[in-house]
Amino acid sequence: MRNYEIMLLVSGDLPEVEIEKALADFKSELESVKGEITFEDLWGRRELAYPIENQEEGFYVVYKFNIDPVVLPEFETVLRLKKEILRYLITIPPKGSTDKAFAESIEEERVRREAKKVEKARADQEKKKKEKEKFELKAHRKEKKMIRKIEESIQEEKKAQSPQADNEKVDAKFDEKLSKIIAEDIDL
Amino acid sequence: MAKLINKKCQFCVEKRDVIDYKNLSLLYPYINYFAKIKKRYYSGVCLRHQKMLARSIKRARFMGLLPFTR
Numbered sequence: 087m088r089n090y091e092i093m094l095l096v097s098g099d100l101p102e103v104e105i106e107k108a109l110a111d112f113k114s115e116l117e118s119v120k121g122e123i124t125f126e127d128l129w130g131r132r133e134l135a136y137p138i139e140n141q142e143e144g145f146y147v148v149y150k151f152n153i154d155p156v157v158l159p160e161f162e163t164v165l166r167l168k169k170e171i172l173r174y175l176i177t178i179p180p181k182g183s184t185d186k187a188f189a190e191s192i193e194e195e196r197v198r199r200e201a202k203k204v205e206k207a208r209a210d211q212e213k214k215k216k217e218k219e220k221f222e223l224k225a226h227r228k229e230k231k232m233i234r235k236i237e238e239s240i241q242e243e244k245k246a247q248s249p250q251a252d253n254e255k256v257d258a259k260f261d262e263k264l265s266k267i268i269a270e271d272i273d274l
Numbered sequence: 275m276a277k278l279i280n281k282k283c284q285f286c287v288e289k290r291d292v293i294d295y296k297n298l299s300l301l302y303p304y305i306n307y308f309a310k311i312k313k314r315y316y317s318g319v320c321l322r323h324q325k326m327l328a329r330s331i332k333r334a335r336f337m338g339l340l341p342f343t344r
Contacts, residue, residue: 093337095338119305134338134340135335135340136341136342148296172338173336173337175333175336175337177295180291180292180294181291182291182292188296188297192299194298195297225318
């Protein structure tokens with residue numbers, strides 16, 4: 087016994103009652119070869135991507151079933167002869183596949199993906215913020231450095247200027263004294 | 275149409291071992307306007323996942339879920 091997954095494409099031209107009948111027929115056919123259905127997922131009517139046997143619409147069903155691999159080809163021929171089944175696809179379900187309605191699992195995945203996107207966007211924003219802060223900090227430090235440098239240069243200039251100023255003062259005093267002495271000399 | 279350098283395989287990033295042919299929203303980004311399978315040169319998918327992708331797209335086409343051409 088082995089687990090298989092089958093997707094049936096039932097003719098969309100048939101009314102609902104006949105579709106149900108076709109599915110019941112499929113089940114009874116499966117039972118006749120000692121197969122058992124473990125999972126059922128009715129997708130319902132869907133528009134076909136391209137017309138199959140001049141039909142624009144189809145009814146999709148997904149089953150999972152256990153069957154002996156030896157009788158599977160026999161079962162397939164039975165399926166092939168059925169007129170109401172347009173197409174079928176038997177696959178081996180991959181490891182770790184869950185028995186969830188597919189619409190549900192797709193919805194779950196979509197939600198998960200969106201959540202991831204939102205998370206990523208948030209992370210990106212935080213990164214940008216951090217970078218901005220870093221940049222601002224750097225700019226702030228640079229400004230401080232510049233201010234310090236300017237101050238230092240001003241102080242150096244002052245220092246450089248101050249002895250000169252002193253000399254000038256001394257010169258001025260000398261000049262005064264000299265002029266006084268000269269004046270006294272003239273008086274004498 | 276140059277290959278985007280440093281583009282990683284999206285399936286490898288998600289660590290996906292299965293690409294289901296029923297998951298159409300997953301397949302749509304990898305077919306072009308004419309519903310042909312995009313070359314991995316353009317989509318950046320790794321070889322392992324490209325093979326899985328191609329198989330599932332072909333299955334979906336057979337079942338009338340995806341078009342062959344447009």
